[in-house]
Each structure stands twice: as C-alpha cells, then as structure tokens.
Amino acid sequence: MSRGGATLALALGFFLGAGAAAAASPEELARGELLFHIGGCTNCHTAEGGPLLAGGDPLETPFGRFYAPNITPDPETGIGRWSEADFLRAMREGRSPSGAPYYPAFPYTSYAKMSEADLRALKAYLDTIPPVRRPNREHELGFPYNVRWGLLLWQWAFHDPAPFRPDPTKSEAWNRGAYLVLGPGHCAECHTPRTWYGALDDSRAFAGGRLGKEVIPNITSDPEKGIGRWTAGDLRGLLVIGIKPDGDFVGGDMAKVVRNGTAKLPEADREAIVEFLLSLPPR
C-alpha cells in the first residue's frame, strides 16, 4: 500500500470511528432517555425554572451545600469535551477527566453498578441535550469536608466500583428492580442512612432517617417503621403519581423523583421496582 493510501485509510478509519461514536441508534437513545429519567439527573442538575441540566439548585447536606454542575454538552462550561471514557470514569470511579475525585453527593457510588452498555446509552442521550453556557458554582463546605484530597482516601476506603450482579435465585423482574433501585435509581443514597464519615450504613439499608431538613422514610418491609403493610397497589400509586396510602402526596425531593423518574418508566420496569422494594428485609 502506498503512503497516500495508508493516510487515506487512516483518515477514513478516524472518520468512521468518530461517526460511529456520534451516531447512536434510536433504540440506544430511547434506553438512554429511560436511564436519564430513572437516574434523576435533572433533579440535581437543573435549577428550578432554569435550563435543562445546566446546573442545579443547592443540595443541602450535613456536610455542606453542593451545587450540581452543568452537564449539558457545552464545551466550555458543560461536559461537551468529555469522551465516552471520561464519562464512564466519572460515573464509575467518581473522577473528573483530570482525575480529581468527586464528592459522593454525586451518586457514582450507585451509578457504578450500571452496566457499561447502559452508561454508554446514557452518554449518547446526554449528547442530544441542548448545550447551555452556564459556569458552575463552587460547593460551600466546611472543614474537613472542603479538603478534596481527603476524598481520595474516602474513595479508597468506601467506594466499591463493582457492577450490579444479579441474584440467580430471584426472578428476572426482581433482578431488574434491584438493578434499577440500586444502580441508576440510586434510591439508597437518600433512603439509607449514612455514617458520620458519609458512607452508606448497609446494616441499616433503606431504613431512612434525616437528610438536611428532610425526613427520609423507612422503605423496608418493617410493618411499623417501614412500608410492610403496603400493598403492591399502594406502592404503584406512589411511583405513578406520588400518592400515599392515606391519600396524601409525597413532597420535596421525592415529588421530583416521581415526576421526573418513576412516573415515566415503562410499566414492566415499575412493576419490577415494586417487586424488589416490597422484598426489602425489615430494618
């Protein structure tokens, strides 16, 4: 092959490669959109009344105030320059493209459980969001939480980047529900209490507690403290429309989770979540 031919082949290969990365199939985009909804991206990354995913309202936590950044494809202020590998790394390892560790207020601790195919589909969908130029705000954190390198230690000690592993003794629907709840849905990030060092307390999984000003309910099958007396219909009503068994509606952040997430799921996925949640051991 002549040198010119090789260059042409190389250029063509580059072109095709870039083309393949940019053009996701409609099925992949649809899957990415579903993951975008259940992932609740907009709940933190969009300010009330602000442009989609261009940065969120403050998230109050016991560790300080976080501002979720702009994740639109804007190249300057958003994630427009991120490669797919950058995105995978952020979602699984909680590291920025330059290697800086993220605070676990960004729930990569749950997103790490997502499959690679799902993460790629989500990135493809995010690439279709209109880019918005909007600079990020610094988090407002007190000592010692404002010491970023401390996060490296935290990640080393507490972050398990293993993907979700289905339980072969359980039904397919249960496993699908478990995946959605534990992975993209990141329900445990609020519904499981944290230890003083900010890691989820697995011995109290889904037992609720307090988060900032919000009281987080226990969603285990404990009949007194949890939702052990709820029927599948009760839980369905909550996930579809936000209604509780007493006819009241969920408020605050959970109202957003329902509106932007669980209400938009296909019925089979919602039923899978119901099956999984009703099986949570009482705590």
Next chain:
Amino acid sequence: MRGKWFVAIGAVLGAPMILGVASAQDPIKARQAEFKEFGKRMGAIKDTVIDKKGGTLADVAGHAEYLAGKIPQIPSWFPEGSDKGETRALPEIWLNFADFEAKAKNAQGLAQALVVAAKSGDQAATAQAFGKLGQEGCGGCHQPYRRPQN
C-alpha cells in the same frame, strides 16, 4: 310538675354545654378530621384512576366536587395561633397568609379541573388532572407549610 322543672333546668344547663363542646372543639382536631376525609376521597379516586379496582369516573367527579366545595374553607380552618398543639402546621402559614389563601384557591381550581376531566369520560385526562391536584394542589401547601412527619 317537678319533672318539667328538671327538664327545663336540664335544657338550660345542657344547651350551653352542648354548644360549649362544639365551640371548644379544637380547630386542630376539627381540621384534621376534614383533611382525613380529603385523604379518603383522594384514595378512592386513586383506586379508580390508578389501580382501576372499582368506582366509575362519575364517582371520581363526585369526590372531586366534594373537594372543590371544601377547599375554599381551608384558610378558615387555620385561625391564628392554631399552630400550638398536636399539629404539623408551621407558623409560616400566618406569616404568609395571603399566599396560603392563594394556594387554597389554586387547589380549588385544580379540583374543579378534575371534575371537568372526569365528567368528560377521558381516563388519561382524569389521571393527569388527579396527579396535578395531588402534586400541586395538596403539595402546594404541604411542602412549604407543613412540618415533615417524624
């Protein structure tokens, strides 16, 4: 003769006692009973619209009419000072009473919209109007003006 006196005395003494019971009835307990009924009605609408287990759209319209009729009374159920006691009502209600009233008015409109949707016979529109009433109508006050449950 004597018997009549007793009846008369009983009536004179008894009437204020009965009135006394009604007027001394705590506004907190009274409104909680009203809201409990709201919850029952909302639950019945959910059974029909979301769970599809009994009830017709005509029943839904009936419940929504009840709610639309009652909701305008809500501000009158919150006399000043009735945040003291066993209640989740926050003092912010009385600091922003005009807003509280405006939110009740908004909820009333959403209940009326549910009546219209249910009467039209359109299932999807009814479900949507129901969600809006719950999230924005009820939620409109429950989020800023009610203490979270412990």
